[in-house]
Structures are given as C-alpha cells and as structure tokens.
C-alpha cells in the first residue's frame with residue numbers, strides 16, 4: 001500500500017486518481033482548499049487534507065505530507081485569476097510542494113505538467129502563453145532537484161470516459177486524453193517505483209496503460 005499526497009486533490013484528474021488509488025488498495029491524502037469538498041473526497045476513498053497553497057508555509061505543508069511515500073502535484077489555477085494566479089499556483093505552488101516534500105523526507109515526486117505542443121498552430125491568448133511558460137518553469141525546477149521525479153505531460157484533457165488505453169513515450173505526437181486515463185497512468189507510475197527522472201508524454205492510444213508504463217520502466 002502506497003500513501004500518496006495529492007496537491008490539487010479536489011481537481012478533476014485528482015478525483016479520478018483518488019478513486020483509482022483506493023480501488024488498487026492505496027491511500028490518497030487529497031489537499032483541498034474548500035471545506036465543502038471533504039465529504040466528496042472521502043466518498044472517493046481519500047483522506048481529505050484541508051489547506052490552501054496560497055497560505056501554507058513550507059513547514060506546514062511538509063507536516064501535512066508526513067508519512068506519505070509519494071507526492072503528486074496536479075494543482076492548477078485553470079486560467080482563473082490571470083497570469084498572477086497561474087504563476088502563484090502552477091509555478092510557485094509547485095516550488096512550495098517540492099520544498100515541502102524535501103522537508104518531509106519524501107523522495108518521489110510526480111508532476112502533472114502540460115504537453116509542449118498544446119496550442120501550436122493556434123492563435124493563443126497571452127494567458128495561455130504564460131501558462132505554458134510557467135508549466136515549463138515548473139518542469140525545470142523539479143528536474144533540477146535530486147528527487148526521484150517523474151514529469152507527466154498529458155495532451156489536452158477530456159472528460160470523456162476512460163478507455164484504459166494510451167500512448168506514452170519520451171516524444172510522441174500531440175493529442176487529447178481522457179482525464180480518467182491520465183489518472184490510470186499516474187497509478188501505474190506510482191506503482192513502478194523504479195521509474196524515475198523521466199519526462200513522459202501521454203495521449204490517447206492503443207496500448208493498455210499498464211503495458212505502456214511498463215515498457216517505459218523496462219527501457
């Protein structure tokens with residue numbers, strides 16, 4: 001059984017992740033910033049952990065992470081609050097979570113990032129351009145640590161039902177992917193504890209998610 005601390009625990013990917021972790025016999029501790037979310041998280045099999053990334057100090061977040069084996073960062077401002085909030089959550093929030101994991105002695109850190117080609121060929125807003133830059137800054141920050149990190153870069157997230165099949169690789173063509181399948185890939189990554197210091201691109205595809213992650217772990 002793996003204890004997984006999920007930053008952004010009330011998010012859409014994170015909710016799928018909490019449910020799937022529980023089904024596989026693991027335990028999610030899901031950080032959420034609205035007390036009203038606690039019951040729903042509990043119903044998914046998670047332990048709700050109340051806290052706001054904008055208010056927590058490193059030591060306080062480290063305390064909340066105590067006894068966890070892995071941190072998954074799936075938080076994001078979601079475009080709300082403009083560049084300032086994206087910088088604060090997707091950027092500074094990630095750096096806070098990394099510092100807290102280190103302070104808590106947790107070595108394994110999985111970041112849900114973004115596919116670099118998202119938006120290519122489209123006229124994107126300044127907010128989106130900033131979002132992509134902040135996601136890259138977060139990747140670079142985590143990759144520069146000596147933690148056992150995995151950076152997962154899913155394509156455009158979809159709310160269609162999960163298929164159980166994906167395409168995963170070091171460099172693959174851009175595409176979309178159901179959030180449930182992103183969560184399934186995260187579960188597999190968590191269970192392959194030897195899979196570290198790797199950036200994985202992820203879209204929908206034809207390979208069962210377990211095999212796709214196993215192939216990367218073997219390589």
Ligand SMILES: NC(=O)c1ccc[n+]([C@@H]2O[C@H](COP(=O)([O-])OP(=O)(O)OC[C@H]3O[C@@H](n4cnc5c(N)ncnc54)[C@H](OP(=O)(O)O)[C@@H]3O)[C@@H](O)[C@H]2O)c1
Pocket residue numbers: 007008009010011012013014031032033034051052053054074075076077078089090112113114115153154155156157158
């Ligand atoms: N949309 C896409 O196509 C796409 C593609 C690739 C990657 N991604 C990234 O994938 C990740 C997961 O996506 P998703 O759709 O699951 O996102 P989501 O549903 O928007 O979840 C993000 C979570 O972050 C939480 N959060 C925001 N501010 C916070 C704060 N101050 N303190 C604590 N938590 C806070 C939100 O809390 P509340 O529930 O309270 O709002 C929300 O639950 C995000 O990082 C996103 O940027 C997105």
